[in-house]
Amino acid sequence: MLFKCSVCGFIWDGDDAPDKCPKCGAPKEKFNQLEEDVAQLVLKSRETNDIHMNLAKHLAIVAELAQRGLEIKLDPGCVDIFEKATKAAYELRQMIKAELATHMTKQKWG
Ligand SMILES: [Zn+2]
Known part of the structure; x- marks a missing residue:
């Protein structure tokens, strides 16, 4: 699954969002899971x-x-x-x- 940081736009691959954004340090709550069709486009x-x-x-x-x-x-x-x-x-x-x-x-x- 792909999760996107709503603060900086960083995209994370994993079963769950990271504890904090590796790029900007935003907390987990700032991540939203990408919809399947959007995730496909990213890939x-x-x-x-x-x-x-x-x-x-x-x-x-x-x-x-x-x-x-x-x-x-x-x-x-x-x-x-x-x-x-x-x-x-x-x-x-x-x-x-x-x-x-x-x-x-x-x-x-x-
Ligand atoms: Zn971020």
Whole structure:
């Protein structure tokens, strides 16, 4: 079950609310159990953030590989692919950063 601190928004996973909020120190009474549908959104949001982070890591590897390919510069066909990979990896990483930043600021699902 998920419990949310009504003071700071911290979300706690457990069978019961914590004695006090680990983030702001508010007492147990300040915690409310999240409704099942909201809890599902929080869990989905966490998993999605993990996927974004993981994807960004792989894109960094794509960028490194493409860079190496560009250095070797075997022929125009290869260079074209490595340039496209570099651009796509860069653009996707920027999009991921921007998306994660909106998750942080909006605290969409708590
Ligand atoms: Zn708190």
